[in-house]
Amino acid sequence: MLNSVTDDFRQHLRSLLPDAAFRELTDAYLKEPRGRYAAGDGFLVAPDSVDQVSRIMRACSNGRVSVVPYGGGTGLVGGQIASKNVTPVILSLERMTRIRDISPIDNVAVVEAGAILQSVQEAAQDADRLFPLSLASEGSARIGGLLATNAGGVNTLRYGNARDLCLGLEVVLADGTIVNGLSRLRKNNTGYDLRHLMIGAEGSLGIITAASLKLFPQPAGSATAMMVVKDPQAALGLLALAGSRLGGQISAFELISRVGLDFLAEVGPDIKTPFAETPEWMVLLDVGTFAGVDPETALEDLFVKASEDGMVSDGVIAQSEGQRAEFWAIRESIPEANRRIGSVSSHDISVPIARIPDFIDEAPGRLAMIGQFRINCFGHMGDGNLHYNVFPMPGKSREDHQSDRAEIKRVVHDLTHEMEGSISAEHGIGRLKVDDLITYGDPGKLAAMRLIKDALDPLGILNPGAVLAQPDH
Amino acid sequence: MLNSVTDDFRQHLRSLLPDAAFRELTDAYLKEPRGRYAAGDGFLVAPDSVDQVSRIMRACSNGRVSVVPYGGGTGLVGGQIASKNVTPVILSLERMTRIRDISPIDNVAVVEAGAILQSVQEAAQDADRLFPLSLASEGSARIGGLLATNAGGVNTLRYGNARDLCLGLEVVLADGTIVNGLSRLRKNNTGYDLRHLMIGAEGSLGIITAASLKLFPQPAGSATAMMVVKDPQAALGLLALAGSRLGGQISAFELISRVGLDFLAEVGPDIKTPFAETPEWMVLLDVGTFAGVDPETALEDLFVKASEDGMVSDGVIAQSEGQRAEFWAIRESIPEANRRIGSVSSHDISVPIARIPDFIDEAPGRLAMIGQFRINCFGHMGDGNLHYNVFPMPGKSREDHQSDRAEIKRVVHDLTHEMEGSISAEHGIGRLKVDDLITYGDPGKLAAMRLIKDALDPLGILNPGAVLAQPDH
Numbered sequence: 026m027l028n029s030v031t032d033d034f035r036q037h038l039r040s041l042l043p044d045a046a047f048r049e050l051t052d053a054y055l056k057e058p059r060g061r062y063a064a065g066d067g068f069l070v071a072p073d074s075v076d077q078v079s080r081i082m083r084a085c086s087n088g089r090v091s092v093v094p095y096g097g098g099t100g101l102v103g104g105q106i107a108s109k110n111v112t113p114v115i116l117s118l119e120r121m122t123r124i125r126d127i128s129p130i131d132n133v134a135v136v137e138a139g140a141i142l143q144s145v146q147e148a149a150q151d152a153d154r155l156f157p158l159s160l161a162s163e164g165s166a167r168i169g170g171l172l173a174t175n176a177g178g179v180n181t182l183r184y185g186n187a188r189d190l191c192l193g194l195e196v197v198l199a200d201g202t203i204v205n206g207l208s209r210l211r212k213n214n215t216g217y218d219l220r221h222l223m224i225g226a227e228g229s230l231g232i233i234t235a236a237s238l239k240l241f242p243q244p245a246g247s248a249t250a251m252m253v254v255k256d257p258q259a260a261l262g263l264l265a266l267a268g269s270r271l272g273g274q275i276s277a278f279e280l281i282s283r284v285g286l287d288f289l290a291e292v293g294p295d296i297k298t299p300f301a302e303t304p305e306w307m308v309l310l311d312v313g314t315f316a317g318v319d320p321e322t323a324l325e326d327l328f329v330k331a332s333e334d335g336m337v338s339d340g341v342i343a344q345s346e347g348q349r350a351e352f353w354a355i356r357e358s359i360p361e362a363n364r365r366i367g368s369v370s371s372h373d374i375s376v377p378i379a380r381i382p383d384f385i386d387e388a389p390g391r392l393a394m395i396g397q398f399r400i401n402c403f404g405h406m407g408d409g410n411l412h413y414n415v416f417p418m419p420g421k422s423r424e425d426h427q428s429d430r431a432e433i434k435r436v437v438h439d440l441t442h443e444m445e446g447s448i449s450a451e452h453g454i455g456r457l458k459v460d461d462l463i464t465y466g467d468p469g470k471l472a473a474m475r476l477i478k479d480a481l482d483p484l485g486i487l488n489p490g491a492v493l494a495q496p497d498h
Numbered sequence: 499m500l501n502s503v504t505d506d507f508r509q510h511l512r513s514l515l516p517d518a519a520f521r522e523l524t525d526a527y528l529k530e531p532r533g534r535y536a537a538g539d540g541f542l543v544a545p546d547s548v549d550q551v552s553r554i555m556r557a558c559s560n561g562r563v564s565v566v567p568y569g570g571g572t573g574l575v576g577g578q579i580a581s582k583n584v585t586p587v588i589l590s591l592e593r594m595t596r597i598r599d600i601s602p603i604d605n606v607a608v609v610e611a612g613a614i615l616q617s618v619q620e621a622a623q624d625a626d627r628l629f630p631l632s633l634a635s636e637g638s639a640r641i642g643g644l645l646a647t648n649a650g651g652v653n654t655l656r657y658g659n660a661r662d663l664c665l666g667l668e669v670v671l672a673d674g675t676i677v678n679g680l681s682r683l684r685k686n687n688t689g690y691d692l693r694h695l696m697i698g699a700e701g702s703l704g705i706i707t708a709a710s711l712k713l714f715p716q717p718a719g720s721a722t723a724m725m726v727v728k729d730p731q732a733a734l735g736l737l738a739l740a741g742s743r744l745g746g747q748i749s750a751f752e753l754i755s756r757v758g759l760d761f762l763a764e765v766g767p768d769i770k771t772p773f774a775e776t777p778e779w780m781v782l783l784d785v786g787t788f789a790g791v792d793p794e795t796a797l798e799d800l801f802v803k804a805s806e807d808g809m810v811s812d813g814v815i816a817q818s819e820g821q822r823a824e825f826w827a828i829r830e831s832i833p834e835a836n837r838r839i840g841s842v843s844s845h846d847i848s849v850p851i852a853r854i855p856d857f858i859d860e861a862p863g864r865l866a867m868i869g870q871f872r873i874n875c876f877g878h879m880g881d882g883n884l885h886y887n888v889f890p891m892p893g894k895s896r897e898d899h900q901s902d903r904a905e906i907k908r909v910v911h912d913l914t915h916e917m918e919g920s921i922s923a924e925h926g927i928g929r930l931k932v933d934d935l936i937t938y939g940d941p942g943k944l945a946a947m948r949l950i951k952d953a954l955d956p957l958g959i960l961n962p963g964a965v966l967a968q969p970d971h
Binding site for chain 1: 601602603604605606647648650654655659661662669671675676677678679681682683684685686687688689690691692693694695697698699703714715716717718734738741742743744745746747788789790791795796799848849850851852878880881882883918919920921922923924925926927931935938939940942943944945946947949950951952953954965966
């Protein structure tokens with residue numbers, strides 16, 4: 026049984042930490058961005074060092090008090106919001122924002138968990154390097170949370186997920202033990218990889234306090250194109266062609282459907298494609314090239330070859346930085362248009378890349394058994410990651426389909442599972458998908474996860490109810 | 499307390515598995531390639547399916563019998579060789595060699611743990627894809643062992659270690675539980691990452707039975723060069739220059755010292771560099787380029803720029819496949835020359851890349867306090883990974899320095915540790931470095947490792963004595 030924070034416990038923490046560690050609890054710490062999760066109460070503590078984090082964890086462990094780690098608060102699955110029936114310590118990393126070191130020769134940045142992604146990107150750029158993790162919330166998401174949820178984003182096709190960008194971690198375990206694993210090494214085979222165990226564990230196995238991150242040379246040139254494809258199958262062909270011609274120079278390959286573009290026209294933001302007619306399907310392509318490769322020429326050559334092969338029917342290569350930004354604004358505005366329309370149910374799924382066309386063919390028929398919907402399917406096709414969102418027909422609202430939501434989710438997740446896909450491609454499990462993980466997860470994996478959780482957090486104080494259901498004890 | 503295999507237990511296993519699973523135990527299963535480890539006895543079992551592996555593990559778990567997993571037997575740290583005082587089950591994956599699937603669209607191969615690396619490379623090539631893991635023992639090393647030890651090799655600079663090439667694993671846990679994690683997905687955030695926990699655990703947490711592996715487009719062109727550099731500092735400058743100009747197209751950057759070339763001249767194999775004078779330091783560079791980049795021109799341009807900057811004094815670009823093979827033969831023959839000379843002590847270390855010149859400057863002075871030695875320092879500079887091997891002077895032998903060995907190792911490892919390096923960059927811990935891991939490992943990490951080991955293998959039957967010391971119980 027976990028204990029709520031009591032007055033005595035508050036007093037005890039105050040005696041362990043400097044005054045600056047205590048901040049006013051605002052609503053932001055208790056509600057997630059979409060308002061779907063809200064906590065009852067919490068005791069906000071913002072330590073300034075790994076040693077202070079260790080002291081907090083030791084105290085919480087001794088007092089059997091639960092701890093909810095808090096980064097930028099941008100998570101979409103409720104991982105940062107405690108359940109209503111306890112008052113946990115909300116451990117915010119917001120004061121641990123230092124960029125401890127940037128080494129362009131090692132291609133490594135060592136940063137604290139509270140550093141905001143954008144500031145890490147900027148620090149890398151100042152050292153003539155690239156930190157490629159990039160996503161819509163980069164102005165507020167913090168490194169610790171990005172690693173704890175193994176964030177994805179738009180550059181994963183080339184550079185991988187957050188996991189792939191991390192060389193080492195400094196972590197505090199449930200009992201306050203500090204694991205110093207801030208390695209800068211590219212090769213290090215000395216025992217179990219705790220780093221990867223903590224990444225994606227969503228704060229349920231330990232508190233990430235700092236990370237060493239991989240940096241990359243900045244591409245010599247870059248360019249962006251939009252290409253119209255007949256259907257997802259043609260997009261898949263284009264992806265393979267681009268891969269064989271440009272290899273690791275492709276940094277984004279985003280699929281966009283007509284529905285998303287119609288949504289933009291219907292509710293804004295007011296952004297249009299460069300095409301005279303709204304295409305049924307289009308692809309947004311980004312390349313970052315090496316010395317000797319002209320990025321525009323590379324995209325042009327790709328377009329010519331793809332046209333010859335009948336994969337693309339129209340295409341535009343951005344002619345300026347301004348136009349590149351416009352192209353990307355289309356992609357980045359679709360989530361906002363989605364919010365304005367109001368989805369009945371949205372899904373962050375992935376399937377093996379080769380199955381994407383099958384999935385997009387098959388799902389609408391199954392959903393039609395439930396009712397009439399508009400489907401906005403878009404996302405990181407190069408990674409097999411689709412945001413498959415189901416909307417009401419014009420004139421209907423999200424509320425009209427309240428009773429359909431569970432069934433829609435089941436249909437989308439069942440099909441994903443049949444196609445050996447994932448019910449959470451990049452957002453994680455949090456509290457939202459704990460039951461889905463039980464339904465669709467491999468039983469052997471779940472058993473092993475429970476053993477690991479119980480071993481590293483025997484009292485169950487770390488982010489209880491996230492990833493794994495809280496046992497009744 | 500673990501039990502040795504008894505006649506009754508043999509009988510029991512024979513009742514659970516088909517006859518074909520039982521093979522004659524030869525010396526190969528009891529001795530590692532360099533003859534430094536030898537087991538007393540063992541009971542060889544070669545299952546043909548994950549289900550059979552599960553049955554074996556369940557039986558061993560019930561009987562508290564230890565299990566040593568066996569792949570290609572090429573490991574260099576004794577991880578595949580049981581200690582003398584027990585008779586374990588030697589669980590060989592040699593019959594699970596199927597390549598279950600190759601999907602060029604997904605860029606995925608699903609292979610069984612017993613598949614030999616070279617056969618996986620060839621299967622990928624037949625599908626016009628590249629599986630980039632490559633190392634000297636690729637003709638006999640098996641995928642399961644390569645993943646269990648997170649093997650490195652010559653292409654890690656570009657493609658990462660074995661860990662980075664794996665999308666998912668099928669694993670059998672100590673109690674026989676099957677974890678089916680053969681994901682083909684590039685993005686999948688559904689719970690703890692057991693895959694990365696098993697990779698590098700050297701069979702001490704579970705038996706890898708199959709893996710889904712990343713494939714890559716084959717480079718459009720490739721080329722190889724040798725460049726003479728003044729010293730390791732100049733090599734570091736060349737590495738950074740190559741990185742900024744060619745980015746992810748560089749697949750190998752190997753540092754070779756004069757000592758290694760002298761060894762080749764002294765004891766063979768009879769292979770010479772293309773340079774009139776034996777250089778003090780040289781670099782072997784491999785590039786695999788994308789469409790539109792001529793690989794020879796890319797290397798030429800790099801050489802010209804590096805010459806202007808004073809980094810390189812001479813260089814040759816291979817003019818044929820035959821010459822490329824000759825260049826690589828120099829690098830690949832150095833370990834054989836080393837064996838013929840007979841090292842006093844050899845070390846597989848890594849340091850942050852920026853520290854390599856310091857390390858190479860500092861170590862000889864410290865070793866000179868012990869005695870007079872020849873040092874052959876070579877390796878994967880692009881990964882920060884040096885094979886730092888200490889040899890007797892001419893006229894002396896390995897045996898003459900028997901009493902110096904421990905001290906040499908201590909000096910090299912201490913310096914590595916001071917420079918925040920790793921005492922095992924790519925070979926793993928096995929049984930050879932268990933004590934070193936205790937000495938140099940982070941105490942917090944070791945504590946967490948022990949908790950995980952005890953949780954997943956509470957009886958301690960999985961590869962006992964590898965990675966972590968066997969507890970007395």
